[in-house]
Amino acid sequence: MISVQNLHKSFRGKAVLNGVDLEILEGETLAIIGRSGSGKSVLMKHIIGLLQPDAGKITVDGIDINAISYADLRRIRQNFGVLFQGGALFDSMSSFDNVAFPLRTFTSMTEEEIEHVVLECLGMVELPEVGAKMPSELSGGMQKRVALARAVALKPRYILYDEPTSGLDPETSNTIDDLIQNLSDQLNVTSIVVTHDMHSVLNIADKAAFVHDGRMHWAGTIDELHRSDDQILRSFVKANEYLIGK
Amino acid sequence: MIQYTKKIILDPVQALGRYSQLLFKAFGAVPEFSTYRKNLWEQMIHVGIDSMPIVMLAAAFSGAVTTVQTSYQLVSPLIPKSIIGSIVVPSMVLELGAVVTGFILAGRVGARIAAELGTMRVTEQIDALEAMGLNSIGYLIVPRVIAGIVMFPVLYVAACFVGIGGGMLVGHLGGFVPMGVFVDGAREFFQPFDPIFGLIKCLVFGFIITSVSCFKGYYTRGGAEGVGKATTEAAVASCVLLLLADLILAATLL
Amino acid sequence: MKISNELKVGLTIIVAITIFIFGVRYFEDLPLFRTTYDLTAEFDNAGGLIPGNLVRVNGVSVGSVNGVSISEKTGKVEVKFHVDRKISVTEGSYATVSGIDALGAVRMDLFLGPRDAALIPEGGLVGTGEGNDLFGDLSARAPEMVQKFDDVLSGLDKVLSETGTMLSEPESDFRTTLGSVKGSVAQLERLLKEERARISIILQNVEDATGSIKTITSDNGPAVTKLVSDLSVTIASLDRELVSLGEASRSLNELLTKVNEGQGTLGMLVNDPSMYQKMDSTLNGINALLADFRVNPGKYLGQMKLVDIF
Numbered sequence: 039m040i041s042v043q044n045l046h047k048s049f050r051g052k053a054v055l056n057g058v059d060l061e062i063l064e065g066e067t068l069a070i071i072g073r074s075g076s077g078k079s080v081l082m083k084h085i086i087g088l089l090q091p092d093a094g095k096i097t098v099d100g101i102d103i104n105a106i107s108y109a110d111l112r113r114i115r116q117n118f119g120v121l122f123q124g125g126a127l128f129d130s131m132s133s134f135d136n137v138a139f140p141l142r143t144f145t146s147m148t149e150e151e152i153e154h155v156v157l158e159c160l161g162m163v164e165l166p167e168v169g170a171k172m173p174s175e176l177s178g179g180m181q182k183r184v185a186l187a188r189a190v191a192l193k194p195r196y197i198l199y200d201e202p203t204s205g206l207d208p209e210t211s212n213t214i215d216d217l218i219q220n221l222s223d224q225l226n227v228t229s230i231v232v233t234h235d236m237h238s239v240l241n242i243a244d245k246a247a248f249v250h251d252g253r254m255h256w257a258g259t260i261d262e263l264h265r266s267d268d269q270i271l272r273s274f275v276k277a278n279e280y281l282i283g284k
Numbered sequence: 285m286i287q288y289t290k291k292i293i294l295d296p297v298q299a300l301g302r303y304s305q306l307l308f309k310a311f312g313a314v315p316e317f318s319t320y321r322k323n324l325w326e327q328m329i330h331v332g333i334d335s336m337p338i339v340m341l342a343a344a345f346s347g348a349v350t351t352v353q354t355s356y357q358l359v360s361p362l363i364p365k366s367i368i369g370s371i372v373v374p375s376m377v378l379e380l381g382a383v384v385t386g387f388i389l390a391g392r393v394g395a396r397i398a399a400e401l402g403t404m405r406v407t408e409q410i411d412a413l414e415a416m417g418l419n420s421i422g423y424l425i426v427p428r429v430i431a432g433i434v435m436f437p438v439l440y441v442a443a444c445f446v447g448i449g450g451g452m453l454v455g456h457l458g459g460f461v462p463m464g465v466f467v468d469g470a471r472e473f474f475q476p477f478d479p480i481f482g483l484i485k486c487l488v489f490g491f492i493i494t495s496v497s498c499f500k501g502y503y504t505r506g507g508a509e510g511v512g513k514a515t516t517e518a519a520v521a522s523c524v525l526l527l528l529a530d531l532i533l534a535a536t537l538l
Numbered sequence: 539m540k541i542s543n544e545l546k547v548g549l550t551i552i553v554a555i556t557i558f559i560f561g562v563r564y565f566e567d568l569p570l571f572r573t574t575y576d577l578t579a580e581f582d583n584a585g586g587l588i589p590g591n592l593v594r595v596n597g598v599s600v601g602s603v604n605g606v607s608i609s610e611k612t613g614k615v616e617v618k619f620h621v622d623r624k625i626s627v628t629e630g631s632y633a634t635v636s637g638i639d640a641l642g643a644v645r646m647d648l649f650l651g652p653r654d655a656a657l658i659p660e661g662g663l664v665g666t667g668e669g670n671d672l673f674g675d676l677s678a679r680a681p682e683m684v685q686k687f688d689d690v691l692s693g694l695d696k697v698l699s700e701t702g703t704m705l706s707e708p709e710s711d712f713r714t715t716l717g718s719v720k721g722s723v724a725q726l727e728r729l730l731k732e733e734r735a736r737i738s739i740i741l742q743n744v745e746d747a748t749g750s751i752k753t754i755t756s757d758n759g760p761a762v763t764k765l766v767s768d769l770s771v772t773i774a775s776l777d778r779e780l781v782s783l784g785e786a787s788r789s790l791n792e793l794l795t796k797v798n799e800g801q802g803t804l805g806m807l808v809n810d811p812s813m814y815q816k817m818d819s820t821l822n823g824i825n826a827l828l829a830d831f832r833v834n835p836g837k838y839l840g841q842m843k844l845v846d847i848f
Contacts, residue, residue, distance in 0.1 A: 086415050108419070116417035126412035129403075140416050143319075185412075192416075325543035333550055373565060435547075438554040445557050467565075471602070474565040474590045479558065 039064055040085060040196070040228070045094035047080060054080050056252030057094070067222050067229040069243035071236070073274070076249045078232045079123070082198055085230065086118050087111050098196075116144060119189030119197040119227075123204065125181035127173040127188070133160070134169035137188045144192060159187035163217060179210040183217070190221060197221065199231040203238050215241045236278030248274065303499045306421065310429065310495075313422030323427040331393050331428070331494070332435025338392065339385050339439045340446045346380045347372065347447030348454040355460035365461045366469030372451045373470035377478045381444040382485040383530060386493065389436065390522035394497040397428055398518030401501025402511035410502070425498040429491060436490030437483050444482070481537055488529050493522045567592065567602045574601060574620040577627060579646075579664045584615040585635040586644045593619050593633075593646045600625050603646060619646060628655035632665035686777060697791050718821045725828050 042060040046053070054077040062068050072078050083089045084096055087103045096103050098114055106114075127136050137156045141147055147155070160166050163183040173181055182202065189197060199218065203211035215238045222229045222242075233239060239246055239260075246263050248256040248271050256271045266272065313319065354371045401424060404410050413420040448470075455461040461469075500518040504510045568574055581587075584606050593601040601621035609616040621627060630651025637644040649667065658664060 083411070088411055088414055112417040112419065114417075115415060118415060118417075120412065120415040122408040122412055122415075124407055126408040128409055128412075129407075143416070143418060198415075325547055328547040329543050333546055336550075434551070438551055441554040441558045441561075445561065470565055471567045471599075472590065472592065474567075476562060476566055476589075479562050483558075 039099060040230075041097050042081070042085065043095045043097075045081070045084060045096065046092045047077075047084065047089065048092060053252055055084075055091075058249065058252070058254050060247055060254060060257070062228060062230060064228055065222075065226055066244045067218075067231065067242055069231045069233060069239040069246045070249060071234060071239055071246055071274070072249035074234060077252055078234075078249055079200055081249065082200055082230065082232045085198065086115055086120065116192065117195045119192065119194035121182065121186050121189050121197070121199045121202055123201045125173070125178075125185035127181055127185055129173050131172075132169065133165075133171050133173065133176065133184045136173070136184060137169075137191050140188065140192050155191060156187075159191050160184070162190070162221070163187045164213075179206050179214070182206070182214065186214075186217060186221075190225065193225065194227065196228045196230070199229065199233070201233055201235075202231065203233065203235050211235070211238060212241075214238075218242050234278070236275055250274075302503065303496070306425070306499055306502065307495060309421045310425045310498075313419050313426050314430075316419060316422050319419055319422040320427040320430075323423065324430060327427045327431035328435055330396070331389070331431040332438055335389060335392055335435075335439060336442060339388050339443050342384050342388055343376075343381065343443035343447035344450035346384050347376055347449070347451035350375050350380065350447075351451035351455040351460060351466075352458065355455065364465075364469070366465045366472065368455060368461045369452075369466035369469030369471075370473040371469075372455075372466070373448055374473065374475070374478055376444050376447040376451070377482050379530075381440050381447055382482050382489060383526070384447075385436065385439045385443045385486070386489040386526045386530075387523060389432075389439070389489075390493050390526060391519050393432070394493050394518045394522040395515045397494060397497035398501035398504075398515045399511055401425075401498060402504035402514040405502065405504045406507050406510060421502075425495075425502065428498055429494045432490035432494030433487055434490075436493075437486040440482060440486040444479070481533075484537065485530065485533055488533060489526055492525050492529055496521050496525060566590075567599065568620070573623055575623045575625070575627070576604070576618065576620050576661050577658065577664050578661065579617045579619070579633040579666050580609065580612065581615045581617060581635060581666050583635075584617060585637075587615075587617060587635050587646060588644070591645050593621055593648055595621075595625060595648045595650060600648070617646070621648070626650070626653065627658050627664065628652060629658060630655050630665070631658065632667045634667045686781075693788060693791070718818075718825075722821065722824050722828060725825070729828065 040060075040062040042058055045055050045058040045060075047055040058077075058081060060070075060081070070078050070081060080089060084091055085098075087096075090104060098117075101114065103111055103114060127133070128139065131139065134156055137159050138152050141152045141155055145152075156169065157166060160169060163186050165180060165183050165187070168176060168180065168184065173184070176184065186202075197218075202214050202218065206214065218229060218231065218238075219242050221227060229242075231238070231243060243260055245257070245259050247254055250256075250270055256266065256268050258266065263271070263275070350372045351368060354368045355365070358365075358367060401410070404424070410420050410424070413423060452463050452466050455466050456463045497518040500514045500521065504514040506513075587603060587606050589603050589605050591603045592599040593603065601619060604618040604620055606615060606617050608614070617633075627648070628651040632649050632651075634647045634649070635644060636647050648664070
């Protein structure tokens with residue numbers, strides 16, 4: 039379980055998060071939605087301790103991640119898999135080595151075992167044949183899928199997705215959505231999806247949290263989202279539906 | 285006025301603070317050898333062995349040029365030709381061997397490190413390393429700095445060897461000074477501390493170039509343009525700090 | 539076979555360390571593989587010796603100076619140096635510092651003792667001998683010489699001023715005496731004119747000598763030693779000459795004082811015919827001396843023998 043309490047963060051005097059509260063329960067898929075620049079990605083980076091809050095508290099499984107040593111924080115981070123916006127594949131390594139990297143770094147598996155796991159992960163993202171290719175030889179969508187394979191290689195308990203479908207064509211977006219759906223079903227992971235794509239929110243999420251003006255403006259299940267009469271939330275959802283409809 | 289003061293005084297002090305903070309973290313990560321073991325060998329190849337040809341080329345030419353210029357400046361018949369050797373060898377060992385190598389590494393290795401780390405920063409690869417639970421400073425910076433400290437002296441030895449050899453050869457073939465006389469002159473004034481001083485300089489230069497470039501790269505901001513800026517700044521800052529360190533070392537140790 | 543990164547880096551580092559060690563030994567003039575033999579020598583004056591200067595035996599360099607320091611106990615200069623192990627430095631060996639400090643070309647010469655004597659142990663003390671730094675010696679003696687010349691000149695000055703006082707007396711018979719002196723001086727001048735050719739030869743020789751400074755700077759140690767010792771002898775005899783010249787002018791001075799004070803006025807001196815006759819005979823003596831000098835200059839120029847060497 040992850041909980042965020044009263045999180046404040048400002049950059050160069052400009053407040054980005056202004057007292058955010060959030061709770062993610064074991065096994066559920068939460069979508070954090072909001073406009074571009076509303077601080078969704080900043081919120082996500084706080085959850086794995088990549089950014090330190092100005093004020094507030096973040097606990098993972100009951101442990102305050104800003105009160106522990108760097109070594110302990112890194113141990114907690116090993117429970118997370120993160121899919122970054124651009125994939126963030128290591129461009130000096132082949133796709134295979136990228137997926138194998140966490141295994142080689144954090145496990146004592148033999149090369150044969152590693153190869154087995156890597157092929158399994160690449161198969162899960164439906165790219166079993168790209169192992170030898172360098173990231174620069176892959177399309178944006180493929181890079182994201184390989185990055186997803188890397189994120190799940192260590193069988194994490196939590197997976198964070200930062201804009202998993204942005205910049206992709208609708209078909210590839212659907213594929214990614216399906217993958218996220220499958221992963222959370224198969225591996226029973228807790229997922230946090232940061233997105234502004236309502237289409238994928240409706241596809242994959244159990245719950246949604248709407249960040250607006252640096253605050254948690256609204257939170258609830260998808261059913262509640264449909265029924266909500268909050269003006270700001272409605273206009274955000276509507277704008278997205280309009281785009282989807284088009 | 286306030287802006288100006290901030291730019292001239294506050295920003296550099298703040299940068300120094302961030303730099304030492306990064307170094308502090310890097311020192312803390314040194315014991316985690318398994319994190320960077322594989323990277324260390326790779327960086328040693330990049331920093332040291334790949335730089336060997338260009339360093340040797342530059343050193344050979346500076347040795348040769350020093351010989352030719354020294355003999356050109358020695359017009360008095362009362363001064364023996366062996367003085368050429370007495371001037372070229374200490375010049376190479378004390379100054380040129382280290383500084384020529386330093387400038388080449390600042391341009392070649394410094395820029396490379398900054399561009400590499402800068403790109404990793406703006407494409408979130410550093411965040412990805414961290415998110416996996418890896419110590420990104422230990423993984424990226426420590427091996428580069430260690431490679432610089434270890435391989436710079438190696439390059440220095442190569443530079444001195446080739447530089448003195450080049451000077452001797454050009455002196456001999458060009459008819460400025462025969463090799464035997466050159467060596468006699470070099471021996472006459474040879475101080476065993478000179479090469480030790482050269483090595484100390486190299487350790488410092490190797491540390492400065494790699495750590496400053498890592499600092500610039502690691503804290504890159506703002507996309508492709510930021511990477512370009514970091515790369516230029518890394519090369520320039522390395523060169524300037526190298527010269528400053530050169531002066532300080534000469535003033536304190538000689 | 540693919541060479542691993544570890545191997546490449548390791549090999550490069552080993553090669554660099556090897557080059558470094560051998561390079562330093564090479565320029566330190568240590569044999570690359572053989573070991574060396576450390577010795578010490580104590581000098582009163584190191585004459586500008588610095589670490590790195592060569593140590594030679596019979597003009598062959600066999601090692602170099604490691605360090606030069608002032609010993610705290612004895613206050614002497616302690617020079618540590620090493621030589622090749624194949625050189626047997628036996629008891630009775632001694633070291634000298636030679637070369638020209640002003641040109642920075644200083645070295646240490648080691649003169650080996652008898653071959654059958656016992657070896658000096660590692661780190662042992664080697665005896666020292668007088669070195670030869672030509673320029674150094676000359677410049678060291680210069681102040682002494684200048685002082686002597688100064689004494690003589692001030693004496694002469696006093697004499698001349700008093701003579702001047704005498705001469706200023708008008709109608710003095712002393713003028714007649716001066717007439718004779720003038721004649722003598724003329725004769726001396728003539729003599730010098732005749733000797734001009736000889737002087738120019740001497741100057742020529744001096745010039746040649748300057749030309750051979752290069753020879754001096756090179757390995758002619760013994761010749762330089764001899765030259766310097768000859769010079770010392772000459773300087774010593776020149777000293778003697780100056781002392782007697784000083785004495786001569788002092789007695790002349792006394793004489794004049796007597797003339798001035800003892801008899802009261804110059805008139806009394808002039809009225810004393812015996813005094814006058816004495817002076818006249820003295821002048822005649824000088825004339826005779828000059829005549830003799832002209833006939834047989836070698837007798838008097840003997841002192842300039844050294845100059846003939848050049």
